[in-house]
Amino acid sequence: MMRSRISYILAALLFLFAATHTLRAGDKSKLQWFSFEKGLAEAKKTNKKMLVDVYTDWCSWCKRMDADTYSNSTIASYLQDKYVVVKLNAESSARHSYNGKQYTEQELASEFGVSGYPTTLFFKPDGGAITAVPGYLDASNFRPILSFIAEDHYVNTKFEDYARAKK
DSSP: OHHHHHHHHHHHHHHHHHHHHHHHHTOOSSOOEEOHHHHHHHHHHHTOEEEEEEEOTTOHHHHHIIIIIITSHHHHHHHHHHEEEEEEETTOOOEEEETTEEEEHHHHHHHTTOOSSSEEEEEOTTSOEEEEEESOOOHHHHHHHHHHHHTTGGGTSOHHHHHHHHO
8 A cells, every 4th residue: 555655655756747848948038048058159160149148146137137028938939939049248258269260258248348247239140240220129019120130120120110010
């Protein structure tokens, strides 16, 4: 009797573990963040645009964007489908290669004109810069920007016209 209960409990635990593991493997609400250099390589390999979240450790709006925007399941799922996502600490001395030159993360932030945090940078799959969007964005304001860039509307349309047409 005791042996059958233990077998039943072990089988139930095994089932729960397998179900949880399967759900996590397909969970699109968790983003896989890359370093800048690895993100460039991944963007090129997958032919996806790259989004770079430029932050600092002390920035409360950066932490809020992580907690509210990047963790939003709709945003996270869209980002996983359309972008390679990168974290760049604007005060870090970690070094990366970009366009044949070596930069610290601090120098990269400066190179792309970042003057406040958070700032979101967008790049083409080949590493060419598209644009920078400064400041905190909640999920409802971030989503149209993501689709504007991902779907190449930025090539021929002003964002204001795109946003107006979407309403």
